[in-house]
Structure formats: C-alpha cells, structure tokens
Amino acid sequence: MRHDIGIDHDLCIGAGQCALTAPAVFTQDDDGVSALVPGREDGGGSPLVREAARACPVGAITVTPRAG
Numbered sequence: 640m641r642h643d644i645g646i647d648h649d650l651c652i653g654a655g656q657c658a659l660t661a662p663a664v665f666t667q668d669d670d671g672v673s674a675l676v677p678g679r680e681d682g683g684g685s686p687l688v689r690e691a692a693r694a695c696p697v698g699a700i701t702v703t704p705r706a707g
C-alpha cells in the first residue's frame with residue numbers, strides 16, 4: 640500500500656529511529672533531521688513505514704494510507 644508520509648521537522652530531534660527502522664524510505668539530512676529518500680516519498684509500499692512512525696520518540700511522523 641502507498642502512503643502519504645509527513646515529517647514534522649519542528650518536532651524531529653534527529654534521533655534517527657526512522658532511518659534505522661525503514662532505511663529504504665527515511666534518511667537524515669546534514670543536520671540529522673529526518674527526510675524521505677528521493678523517489679520513496681510514498682513509502683514505496685514498505686510495511687516498515689508504520690513501524691518507523693511508531694519508533695519515532697517524538698511522534699514526528701504521520702502515515703496516512705493513500706486511497707487507490
């Protein structure tokens with residue numbers, strides 16, 4: 640399933656749990672702030688996207704299933 644993924648960069652503390660959990664989808668920029676891997680903005684169908692959102696200690700990631 641494809642998803643709409645949101646990252647609240649004001650909340651993100653750069654803990655890196657998202658990139659550790661779903662490295663195909665999440666990465667970190669030079670400041671350690673979470674970013675989406677180019678081309679994987681919809682999660683690439685990875686079931687790990689939800690795990691990454693759960694793993695974030697500050698709840699900065701929102702995952703919404705994309706209709707269709």
Ligand code: SF4
Nearest residue numbers: 651652654655657695
């Ligand atoms: S797990 Fe959360 S706080 Fe850590 S880098 Fe990812 S979005 Fe930021």
